[in-house]
Amino acid sequence: MTTPALKQQTSTESWPEQGQWTFADWLHLPDDGFRYELVEGELFMSSPPSVEHQNAVSSLLAEMRRHARQNKLGLVLTAPIGVRLSNSTTILQPDILFVSENQRAIIQKDLIDGAPDLIVEVLSPSNWMIDRGRKQEAYRRGGVREYWIVDCRARTIDVLVLDKGEYIQRGHYGEKDSALSEVMRDFAIEVTEVFAL
Numbered sequence: 388m389t390t391p392a393l394k395q396q397t398s399t400e401s402w403p404e405q406g407q408w409t410f411a412d413w414l415h416l417p418d419d420g421f422r423y424e425l426v427e428g429e430l431f432m433s434s435p436p437s438v439e440h441q442n443a444v445s446s447l448l449a450e451m452r453r454h455a456r457q458n459k460l461g462l463v464l465t466a467p468i469g470v471r472l473s474n475s476t477t478i479l480q481p482d483i484l485f486v487s488e489n490q491r492a493i494i495q496k497d498l499i500d501g502a503p504d505l506i507v508e509v510l511s512p513s514n515w516m517i518d519r520g521r522k523q524e525a526y527r528r529g530g531v532r533e534y535w536i537v538d539c540r541a542r543t544i545d546v547l548v549l550d551k552g553e554y555i556q557r558g559h560y561g562e563k564d565s566a567l568s569e570v571m572r573d574f575a576i577e578v579t580e581v582f583a584l
Contacts, residue, residue, distance in 0.1 A: 402430075403428075403430075405428075405429050405430065406427070406428045406429055407428055408425050408428045408429065408430045408476065409425075409428070409475050409476055410425075410471060410475035410476070410478055411475075413425055413430075413469070413478045420435055421433065421434065421435070422466060422467060422480050423480075424478060424479045424480055424522075425476055425477055425478040425479075426477055426479070426517075426521045426522065426525055427476055427477055427525070428476040431517060433511070436509075436511060437511065438584075439539045439582075439584075440509050440511050440539060442582070442583075442584055443509045443537050443539055443581050443582060444465060444466075444482045444483060444507075444509050446576075446580060446581045446582075446583070447483055447507055447509075447535075447537070447576065447581055448463065448465050448483055450574075450576050450580075451463045451483065451485060451507075451571065451574065451576075454571065454573075454574045455485065455571065455574075458572065458573070459488065460485075460487060460488065460571060460572060461485060461486050461487040461488045461490070461491070461504070461571075462485070462486050462491075462494065463483065463484070463485050464483070464484050464486075464499075465482060465483050465484075466480045466481060466482055466483075467480050468480060468484070468498065468499060469497070469498035469499070470484060470498065470499045470502075470503060470506075471498055471499070471500050471501070472501070472502060472525060472526070472528070472529030472530075472531075473502075473528065473529050473530075477525050477529065478498075479522060479525065479526075481503075481506040481507065481508055482507050482508050482509045482537075483506070483507035483535075484499065484503040484505065484506050484507070485503055485504050485505040485506075485570070485571055486499065486503050486504060487504045487570070490503075490504060502526075502529045502530040502531045502532075503531060504531070504532050504533065504570045504571070505531070505532065505533040505534075505535070505568065505570045505571055506526055506531050506533075506534050506535070507534075507535040507537060508522065508534070508535070508536055508537070509537040509539065510536065510537065510538045510539065510540075511539075512540075519536060523536075523547070523554065527549065527552070527553065527554050530549070531549065532548065532549045532570050533546065533547065533548050533549070533568060533569060533570040533571075534546075534547040534554060535547075535566070535568075537581065539582065542561065542562050542578065542582050543559060543560060543561050543578070544558075544559075544560045544566040544578055544581065545558070545559050545560075546558040546560070546566060546567065546568065546569075548569050548570075557569060560578050561578060562578050562579050562582075563578075564577075564578050565577050565578065566578055566581075
């Protein structure tokens with residue numbers, strides 16, 4: 388994940404300095420195939436993802452959506468969709484998110500305005516430090532109850548669960564395992580299925 392060199396909006400208007408970005412600024416970013424996110428007023432952008440990344444996202448998304456629909460648990464979505472956490476200076480676009488039925492009020496027309504119950508991030512070479520660092524901390528502070536980190540290179544899934552305001556690792560799953568969710572009732576998926584091409 389890198390900071391973009393954005394063109395000036397007009398000759399008289401410029402983009403904010405790092406640390407000064409807001410939700411209103413984020414709304415004016417170009418729709419150019421890049422993923423733009425704010426973490427405490429700092430703008431980050433990700434390049435379009437790899438086939439391996441999108442394959443893992445697609446595999447998880449299909450199974451999570453099927454499970455949530457069959458069991459009437461809530462809504463599962465994928466990027467690009469904005470998630471505004473506790474303030475207007477942190478806007479993220481997770482790879483996958485789950486909002487339970489009892490949290491439907493946070494689903495707005497153009498974004499999720501609050502903490503989803505579960506977020507999945509699939510690591511890429513350019514963003515793994517952000518996903519395991521700044522974004523993980525933003526999700527913790529924002530109250531995301533469960534956070535999955537999918538590592539395509541290691542072929543593992545880490546499941547972190549919020550407990551008394553801190554993330555506790557509930558599982559580190561490899562290719563012989565099934566990753567389990569505590570938040571999405573009875574959801575499990577074989578790790579090999581996530582990474583199979």
